[in-house]
Amino acid sequence: MPGEIAVLVNPAARGGRSRGLLAPVLNRLRREGAEVSVILGESPQDALERACIAVAERPDALVAFGGDGMVHLAVQATAGTDVPLGIIPVGTGNDIADALGLPRKDTLAAADVVLRRRIREVDAARVGEDEWFASVLCCGFDSRVNERANRLSWPPGMAKYLVAMVQELRSFAPIPFRIGLDDEVVECEAMLVAVGNTRSYGAGMRVCPGALPDDGLLDVTILGASPKAQFLRAFPSVYKGTHVGHPAVTLRRARRVTLEAPEVIAYADGERIGPTPLVCEVVPGALKVLN
Structure with a gap:
């Protein structure tokens, strides 16, 4: 029944x-x-x-x-x-x-x-003590676009994000990140860092195309510092997941990811999480989904 x-x-x-x-x-x-x-x-x-x-x-x-x-x-x-x-x-x-x-x-x-x-057990990622996400947490250019878009009252719908993207590009500069991947620390300048429990966010952007919801790992995509013109040319390829072949892109996997960056707000599942520093940790089988 x-x-x-x-x-x-x-x-x-x-x-x-x-x-x-x-x-x-x-x-x-x-x-x-x-x-x-x-x-x-x-x-x-x-x-x-x-x-x-x-x-x-x-x-x-x-x-x-x-x-x-x-x-x-x-x-x-x-x-x-x-x-x-x-x-x-x-x-x-x-x-x-x-x-x-x-x-x-x-x-x-x-x-x-x-x-x-029919129940399927899948992973979820915990941020801090009491926040969870199921798809992707993003920091950097994309999260700053989200911040701008949320302050705009016009235009409606997805057009608001296009306007915010154009506005953010005018002043955006690569961000210094300190990224913890389990027991390893990576320091770099990056355009964005995405932590994926699943492969996509933002209506089909396959930023972590290899991420699986039940492998007990988080996929981390780092888009390193690059000129704006090069960034703009490469960005559309994220919808097909082919951006992973770009020389500025680094892919990693970890169970626990820490992110530190100045004046960066994180978004997960498209929702505002808050400023870094923060810690993401995968919890295998945390979700039972009807599948």
Whole structure:
């Protein structure tokens, strides 16, 4: 039997266009016998608190209905617990769902995955004591673009990030990083550093193309200092993962990664984490996902 399912909803996903997709999904779950409750917070913090309360009551699943940001929030509630995480991807990028092989363009097919109740154990990465991420943590050029974009009120959607990218390029300079990789320390100037539990972020940028969600390791991509013109030419290749052949790119793997850089804010799963220094550590099998 499908059992008791708590559905954590982001009504703002896809600019609010996901609202029309919710009712058919709920109907599918209920028609198959699931007892469904909907969690809709007044703010991200309120939604997280409600999700944690729901998980403490041990439902058969907590299902994130939204994009990677909503999945990130659901991961905070489910990581390290026995409550499985389901994903109905209705965001712009849906990178986490993509990495797990879930349907990204058919919400009813994603609902059927939830109903099937097949559980797969995957890794999650912990930042500090109480923050988790499932896909990629980024520091450097991309996180500074995020900071700029979040301060812009116009234009809407992805266009805001393009504007922020152009603005950031005018003043951006390589950043001195100190990177701990288990027992090794690397000091270098870099354009960006990405720590991946899975391969992509930002709507399909395969920054860590070899990252697997269940290998007990974090993939680290370091894009070293390079002229802006060269950086701009190389950057689009990240969508295919072919940037790894660029001479300025270094790939490493580790279980524990420390990052130190001046005036750099880290983002993970597209959400603001906070300033460095910080420590990322993979926790094998921390997440049970419906797959």
